[in-house]
Amino acid sequence: xxxxxxxxxxxxxxxxxxxxxxxxxxxxxxxxxxxxxxxxxxxxxxxxxxxxxxxxxxxxxxxxxxxxxxxxxxxxxxxxxxxxxxxxxxxxxxxxxxxxxxxxxxxxxxxxxxxxxxxxxxxxxxxxxxxxxxxxxxxxxxxxxxxxxxxxxxxxxxxxxxxxxxxxxxxxxxxxxxxxxxxxxxxxxxxxxxxxxxxxxxxxxxxxxxxxxxxxxxxxxxxxxxxxxxxxxxxxxxxxxxxxxxxxxxxxxx
Amino acid sequence: xxxxxxxxxxxxxxxxxxxxxxxxxxxxxxxxxxxxxxxxxxxxxxxxxxxxxxxxxxxxxxxxxxxxxxxxxxxxxxxxxxxxxxxxxxxxxxxxxxxxxxxxxxxxxxxxxxxxxxxxxxxxxxxxxxxxxxxxxxxxxxxxxxxxxxxxxxxxxxxxxxxxxxxxxxxxxxxxxxxxxxxxxxxxxxxxxxxxxxxxxxxxxxxxxxxxxxxxxxxxxxxxxxxxxxxxxxxxxxxxxxxxxxxxxxxxxxxxxxxxxxxxxxxxxxxxxxxxxxxxxxxxxxxxxxxxxxxxxxxxxxxxxxxxxxxxxxxxxxxxxxxxxxxxxxxxxxxxxxxxxxxxxxxxxxxxxxx
Ligand SMILES: Nc1ncnc2c1ncn2[C@@H]1O[C@H](COP(=O)(O)OP(=O)(O)OP(=O)(O)O)[C@@H](O)[C@H]1O
Ligand SMILES: [Mg+2]
Numbered sequence: 193x194x195x196x197x198x199x200x201x202x203x204x205x206x207x208x209x210x211x212x213x214x215x216x217x218x219x220x221x222x223x224x225x226x227x228x229x230x231x232x233x234x235x236x237x238x239x240x241x242x243x244x245x246x247x248x249x250x251x252x253x254x255x256x257x258x259x260x261x262x263x264x265x266x267x268x269x270x271x272x273x274x275x276x277x278x279x280x281x282x283x284x285x286x287x288x289x290x291x292x293x294x295x296x297x298x299x300x301x302x303x304x305x306x307x308x309x310x311x312x313x314x315x316x317x318x319x320x321x322x323x324x325x326x327x328x329x330x331x332x333x334x335x336x337x338x339x340x341x342x343x344x345x346x347x348x349x350x351x352x353x354x355x356x357x358x359x360x361x362x363x364x365x366x367x368x369x370x371x372x373x374x375x376x377x378x379x380x381x382x383x384x385x386x387x388x389x390x391x392x393x394x395x396x397x398x399x400x401x402x403x404x405x406x407x408x409x410x411x412x413x414x415x416x417x418x419x420x421x422x423x424x425x426x427x428x429x430x431x432x433x434x435x436x437x438x439x440x441x442x443x444x445x446x
Numbered sequence: 447x448x449x450x451x452x453x454x455x456x457x458x459x460x461x462x463x464x465x466x467x468x469x470x471x472x473x474x475x476x477x478x479x480x481x482x483x484x485x486x487x488x489x490x491x492x493x494x495x496x497x498x499x500x501x502x503x504x505x506x507x508x509x510x511x512x513x514x515x516x517x518x519x520x521x522x523x524x525x526x527x528x529x530x531x532x533x534x535x536x537x538x539x540x541x542x543x544x545x546x547x548x549x550x551x552x553x554x555x556x557x558x559x560x561x562x563x564x565x566x567x568x569x570x571x572x573x574x575x576x577x578x579x580x581x582x583x584x585x586x587x588x589x590x591x592x593x594x595x596x597x598x599x600x601x602x603x604x605x606x607x608x609x610x611x612x613x614x615x616x617x618x619x620x621x622x623x624x625x626x627x628x629x630x631x632x633x634x635x636x637x638x639x640x641x642x643x644x645x646x647x648x649x650x651x652x653x654x655x656x657x658x659x660x661x662x663x664x665x666x667x668x669x670x671x672x673x674x675x676x677x678x679x680x681x682x683x684x685x686x687x688x689x690x691x692x693x694x695x696x697x698x699x700x701x702x703x704x705x706x707x708x709x710x711x712x713x714x715x716x717x718x719x720x721x722x723x724x725x726x727x728x729x730x731x732x733x734x735x736x737x738x739x740x741x742x743x744x745x746x747x748x749x750x751x752x753x754x755x756x757x758x759x760x761x762x763x764x765x766x767x768x769x770x771x772x773x774x775x776x777x778x779x780x781x782x783x784x785x786x787x788x789x790x791x792x793x794x795x796x797x798x799x800x801x
Contacts, residue, residue, distance in 0.1 A: 245654055271656035283651035285644045287767050292640045299656030300637060304665045308638040
C-alpha cells in the first residue's frame with residue numbers, strides 16, 4: 193500500500209503567545225497512504241495543517257514535501273508543488289461562480305502572462321463541470337458560490353482541491369455539515385482517488401469515518417503527538433481513549 | 447433564491463448596452479455642431495470641455511475600480527498617478543522638448559514604474575492601512591514635486607506649449623473612456639479578472655490555492671496607474687499650465703471614488719453610470735451653491751455609504767458583483783471567518799439535503 197515518504201515533519205513547533213499549539217511533532221505520511229489526524233478540540237490539528245501549508249510560520253522544526261524542505265516556502269509555492277487543502281472554516285470565493293471557483297484552483301501560471309488575459313481552456317471547463325457533477329453541484333455551475341448552502345460550499349471546497357491534480361490533499365473536517373448519503377459518496381470517491389495514487393491526510397471528528405478510510409491514524413493532544421498507529425491500535429490505546437473520549441468512552445465525538 | 451431585479455433581465459441589459467452605444471455615437475458627432483462664442487446654439491465649446499472632463503472621470507473611475515472594486519484595495523491616493531502622468535508629460539515636453547504623444551507616453555511609463563515601486567511596498571498592507579498609505583504617498587509626491595524645482599519648477603508651476611483644439615481632446619478622451627471601459631469588461635471575463643475577485647474575496651485562500659497574489663495585485667495596480675497617468679498627461683496638455691496645487695488635489699481621488707461607489711463598486715457599468723451622474727450633479731452644485739459644494743459632496747458620500755452601499759448598478763441587479771465599501775475596508779479575515787462560522791453553525795445541522 194505505502195511507498196516512499198511524501199510528507200514529513202520533524203519537531204514541528206508552533207507557539208501562540210504562551211500557548212504551544214503544536215509541540216515538537218514528528219510525523220510522516222507515505223505515498224499512497226490515507227492518514228487520519230485526530231485529537232480533541234484545540235489539540236492543534238488545524239494549526240498543524242496551517243504550518244504544513246505555510247500559512248503559519250513554524251517556530252521550530254522543518255517540513256519536507258516530496259523530499260524537499262518547504263518550511264520557508266510561501267503558501268502559493270507549497271500549493272504549486274502539488275499540495276492542496278480544504279479549510280475548517282469554509283473559504284470559497286463568494287462573488288465568483290462555482291465554475292470560476294473551480295477554474296481558479298488549478299494553479300495556472302504563477303506570473304500573469306498574456307495567457308492570463310484570456311479565458312481558460314475548454315478542457316478545463318469540462319473538468320470543472322465533471323467535478324461539479326460528481327459533487328452534486330452541476331446545477332449550480334454558473335451561480336455564485338455565495339448562494340450555496342454551508343454543505344454545498346464544503347463540497348465545492350473539496351472540488352477545488354481536486355482541480356489541480358495534486359499529489360497530497362489535506363482535508364480539515366471536510367464532511368462536517370454534509371448529509372450521510374453524500375458522505376458515503378465522498379468516502380467512495382476518496383478511496384477511488386487513493387487507488388489512483390493520491391495521498392490524503394484527514395482531520396475528522398467522526399471516528400467511524402476515520403477508521404473506515406485510514407491506513408494510519410495520528411493522535412494529537414495539547415499539541416503533542418500521543419499516538420501513531422493503525423485505526424485498531426488507536427482504538428484500543430488506553431491513553432487515547434482517556435484523552436479523546438473522556439470518561440464515557442463513546443464512539444463518536446461531536 | 448435570488449432576487450430578480452431590473453438589471454438582471456437580459457433584455458434590459460441589452461437595451462442598456464444599446465443605449466450606451468447610441469450615446470457614444472451621438473457624442474461622437476456632437477463637435478460637428480459646435481457654435482462659436484456669442485453664437486446661438488446648444489453645443490458650446492464649454493459643453494465640449496465638460497464632456498472631455500467627464501470622459502476623463504470615467505476613464506479614471508474605471509481604472510480605480512480595477513484595484514478598488516475588483517481587487518478590493520481601496521486606493522485613497524489614486525490621483526497620484528494623474529499627477530505623475532501630468533508632470534511626466536510636462537517635464538518631457540518643456541525640459542526635454544519631446545512632442546506631445548511621445549511625452550505622454552513617457553509620462554505613462556513614469557507612472558507605471560512608480561506604481562511598481564510604490565505598489566510593491568503599499569500592496570503588502572490590507573484594508574484601511576493600504577488606503578492610508580496611498581493617501582500618504584499622494585501627499586508626499588506632491589511635496590516631492592514642489593521640492594524638485596530644477597525638474598518641475600516647484601510651486602511656480604510649469605507652462606506647456608499651448609494647444610487649443612477642443613474637438614481633439616474631446617475625441618481622444620471619448621475614445622480613451624470607451625476603450626478603458628471595454629477593457630474592464632473584458633478583463634472581468636478573463637482568468638486574470640477572476641483572480642482579482644478571488645483576491646478581494648479571500649486573499650489568504652487564493653494564496654493557499656497557488657495564486658501568487660502579490661504579482662497579480664502589482665500588475666493590476668500598474669495597469670490602473672497607466673490609465674490614470676495617461677489621463678493626467680492629457681489633462682496637463684489641455685490645461686497648458688500645471689502646478690502642484692492644481693494637479694495634486696485630494697478632491698480628484700474623492701470624486702473618482704464617489705463616482706464609482708455611486709455607480710456600483712466592482713461592476714463594469716458602475717464607474718460609467720456613476721461618473722455621468724456625479725459629473726453633472728457636481729456641475730449643478732457648483733453653478734448654484736459654489737460655497738457649499740464640498741458639503742454637498744460629503745453629504746452625498748455619507749448618504750451613499752448609508753443607504754445605497756451597492757450603488758446604482760448594485761441595487762438594481764443581483765448578479766453585478768457590486769461590493770459595499772465597508773466590506774472592502776473591513777476585510778479583516780477574523781471578522782469574515784466569524785461570519786462564516788455562524789453561517790455554517792446555524793445551517794449545518796439538519797439541512798444536509800440540498801436543493
Ligand atoms: N491564530 C491563533 N492565535 C492564537 N491562538 C490560536 C490561533 N490558532 C489556534 N490557536 C490556538 O491553538 C490551539 C490549537 O488550535 P487548532 O485550531 O489547531 O485546534 P484543532 O485541533 O484544529 O481543534 P478543533 O477540533 O476544534 O478544530 C487552540 O488552543 C487555539 O486556541
Ligand atoms: Mg481544527
